[in-house]
Amino acid sequence: MPPSPQTPRRTDPIRATDEDARGIARTLLTEARTAALAVLDPATGAPFVSRVAFGLGPAGEALTLVSDLAVHARALRADPRVSLLLGEPGPKGDPLVHPRLTLAATAAFVAADAPERSALRVAWLGHHPKAALYIDFADFHFVRFEIGRGHLNAGFGKAYALDANDLKLTS
Template identity: 60%
Template sequence: MPRDPIQDATPDAIALARALLAQPHAALAVTDADGTPAISRIAFGTSPAGPLTLISNLAPHFAALAANPACALLLGEPGPKGDPLTHPRLMLKAAATFIAAADPARPALRDHWLATHPKAKLYIDFADFAFVRFTLVSAFLNAGFGKAHRLDPETLL
């Protein structure tokens, strides 16, 4: 039987994954209304409530998440040099939950979001914008050639 090339988490892998979680944007994969995959770049952040984003109901991925909350996120960018596939990236499988405007947790999330995404002050209070929390299902870190790790979502947060 072939050896599984995916390694268990190590302290270094967990630290790298947590650093990737600190990025202000991510790629979000959803299933569109026609059943096909779609991907968007979104603002991304973490909070005491977990990973989240702020999106407009005018965006196609808003409707896609409302219809089917299963999604995936990709964090990590290629560096300025070298093969892009050698740079670390983190893939998260998740379930999306919309946070209602009247939710008592929203003011604290708003304050936290603005502390890390200050330009959102221009639109954060528009009626079409909502916070979406991502409940992690699984995490996979590709830290470069021969450095792939399965990570426990609870360990990351």
């Protein structure tokens, strides 16, 4: 039955993705130094979230550096499906009006002897200089995230569904 003139129409809250949305998402990607990482706990199958360092490699790929001692490292090895949340609340106002980007991705460990590890190390230390204290420890590994899709909440009433191409930083 069609809605009556007095009944408001339900509208899709997701806006059409445009260049402004892509720009906000790419800014969140390039400026983020930490992320909330959601994994599935291999012992229970339950969701597990932790804060991790976040950065981009020389080709614009999303990365983190993890220790084998971390619960999330074990979880990533058991099931590479992850979700990442980027974006921090601003210093004033309602935290929910500040942009944030949720990413659905697949994690892949970079082998310690991989040829690209040296370039990843240089890029990582450029954004996380204090990591020089532990980056070369044997239990630390780079993890690359292959982003499948994203959801951008750019503030009240500004939600966008993004695909992997919308989030690419380089061609």
